[in-house]
Amino acid sequence: MTTPTSYDVHAIRAQFPILSREVHGKPLAYFDSAASAQKPQAVIDAQARYLSHTHSNIHRGVHALAQEATEAYEGAREKVRAHLGAASTREILFVGGTTDGINLVAQTWGRVNLSAGDSIVLTRMEHHSNIVPWQMLALERGFDIHVVELNPDGTLDGDQFEQHLNRGPKLVAFTHVSNALGTVNDVKHWTARAHDAGATVLVDGAQSVPHLAVNVQELDVDFYTFSGHKTYGPTGIGILYGKEALLDAMPPWRGGGEMIGTVSFENGTTYNELPYKFEAGTPHISGGIALGAALDWMNGVGMASLTAHEHVLTQHAHARLANVDGMRFIGTAPCKAGVVSFLIDGVHPYDLGTLLDQLGIAVRTGHHCTEPLMDKLGIPGTVRASFGAYNTVEEVDRLAEAVARAAAMLR
Amino acid sequence: MASVIDERQAEIADEFAMFGDWMEKYEHIISLGRELAPMDPADKVDDNLIKGCQSRVWLAARKNADGHVTFTADSDAIITKGLVALMVRALSDAPASDIAGANLSFLDEIGLHSHLSPTRSNGLQAMVKQMKLYGLAFTAGA
Numbered sequence: 057m058t059t060p061t062s063y064d065v066h067a068i069r070a071q072f073p074i075l076s077r078e079v080h081g082k083p084l085a086y087f088d089s090a091a092s093a094q095k096p097q098a099v100i101d102a103q104a105r106y107l108s109h110t111h112s113n114i115h116r117g118v119h120a121l122a123q124e125a126t127e128a129y130e131g132a133r134e135k136v137r138a139h140l141g142a143a144s145t146r147e148i149l150f151v152g153g154t155t156d157g158i159n160l161v162a163q164t165w166g167r168v169n170l171s172a173g174d175s176i177v178l179t180r181m182e183h184h185s186n187i188v189p190w191q192m193l194a195l196e197r198g199f200d201i202h203v204v205e206l207n208p209d210g211t212l213d214g215d216q217f218e219q220h221l222n223r224g225p226k227l228v229a230f231t232h233v234s235n236a237l238g239t240v241n242d243v244k245h246w247t248a249r250a251h252d253a254g255a256t257v258l259v260d261g262a263q264s265v266p267h268l269a270v271n272v273q274e275l276d277v278d279f280y281t282f283s284g285h286k287t288y289g290p291t292g293i294g295i296l297y298g299k300e301a302l303l304d305a306m307p308p309w310r311g312g313g314e315m316i317g318t319v320s321f322e323n324g325t326t327y328n329e330l331p332y333k334f335e336a337g338t339p340h341i342s343g344g345i346a347l348g349a350a351l352d353w354m355n356g357v358g359m360a361s362l363t364a365h366e367h368v369l370t371q372h373a374h375a376r377l378a379n380v381d382g383m384r385f386i387g388t389a390p391c392k393a394g395v396v397s398f399l400i401d402g403v404h405p406y407d408l409g410t411l412l413d414q415l416g417i418a419v420r421t422g423h424h425c426t427e428p429l430m431d432k433l434g435i436p437g438t439v440r441a442s443f444g445a446y447n448t449v450e451e452v453d454r455l456a457e458a459v460a461r462a463a464a465m466l467r
Numbered sequence: 468m469a470s471v472i473d474e475r476q477a478e479i480a481d482e483f484a485m486f487g488d489w490m491e492k493y494e495h496i497i498s499l500g501r502e503l504a505p506m507d508p509a510d511k512v513d514d515n516l517i518k519g520c521q522s523r524v525w526l527a528a529r530k531n532a533d534g535h536v537t538f539t540a541d542s543d544a545i546i547t548k549g550l551v552a553l554m555v556r557a558l559s560d561a562p563a564s565d566i567a568g569a570n571l572s573f574l575d576e577i578g579l580h581s582h583l584s585p586t587r588s589n590g591l592q593a594m595v596k597q598m599k600l601y602g603l604a605f606t607a608g609a
Contacts, residue, residue, distance in 0.1 A: 080489070403545075404522060404543055404544035404545065404547075405521070406521040406522045406544045406546070406547065406589060407522075407544045407545050407546045407547075410493075410546050411493060411546075414489050414490070414493070421521060422521045436521065436522075436523075436543065437521060465490075465493065465494060465497060466497065466545060466546075
């Protein structure tokens, strides 16, 4: 059991300066990429190079730096378009992150299209960022939220999904990959079924884009979001993809410079064309450029190689951890990506995470911003080990040994 | 003149100084958690719940005739419970005004100060705050 031989994990690790750190006197084993991924030198350099050589405000200005900065930023937008397989850069919006993107859709498309008597469909496994914006809007607009529950293995209850679709919801919003369970949902299938029912579809891609190749046209989703910082890029930047016809029909969200056509006190103000209609003010220019560099980096490794490597790690983690007394895996879907969530009988996840930290192993514990899921499962949270391009089989062995040692202390 | 709380803190620091490495310290904390006298079930209610994001802590306080405050506490995470036990040992059955003004430096001295930082979502910081508030309230004669 090994990663395909063309994947040189040590050469990849060497590109991540932070991985040479020690924590509590031990080498860092970073198993928290689902919370945020580490950054390769190429991404750090791209951001630093922009700030050192190219920085200027973009989209206006006649001088050379303004032109270079604009080309770099818009060049990054084109990289995102190509990476997602979108038809046009008019469909690629730079936003603050996945959370920001979902709030944008809720406050524009949602505000126009959802009111009392309407319903939307969410799922039990959603991250708070794909729940709370809809709850906030529902309080104002009066529509209902129906929840698709889960099977014991952490997959969506397909029968119930169909039942909810039968009610003719206006929107179906769900995650591509669960950050708590690792479940990979069949986005193409459920998008088609939702469209058959007349619904618009928003998919949270925060945990999929770092791990899987995604083609938004093939999936036929209406909205798709992801975050730069989970895909080896910087924080504070993300992408909202939307079909052009939908984005055209939506009112703008934030008002200000850049998103306008003309501004007048006397004659009214007009708005800019896509994508700028939704990009008010000076953006996170260095962030957008670094996000483009992060996508270049991932494609340099190869998405298929990344997916395969992480699959090996996930399988290995399951196999090694299964031998620990009292082990209970949370999320056992046949199709999973990049995440192993677990509990040890009689042990609070927080305690386990504390002791793993002492051994230099970074995992995340708690409800992972999926409190409705944890409540339904009747657990305070889980211990979650999540994998990235730089994790090794040896690190997974270290994790399993540490879990066994910590569990013995705590049981 | 050192208060009774400061004396207890010094004892705790001495006790921990006997342990060589972090693993021994945590084993000791875990055993302290296991030994902590159970709370009266009537006190283990939501009103006494101090919510950290991850581990829950319950705290009850009673003022005695001599002006001392008795604390009982519990947590659903055993390491937190061990640290809770240390807090109770340091602060319980002490004058209310001493509790209100206590400087809990012992966690620094035993090398576990990060457990009390506001960024740690284990409910411990909130519990200490609540213990001091009780001290303040009981000093005022409430």
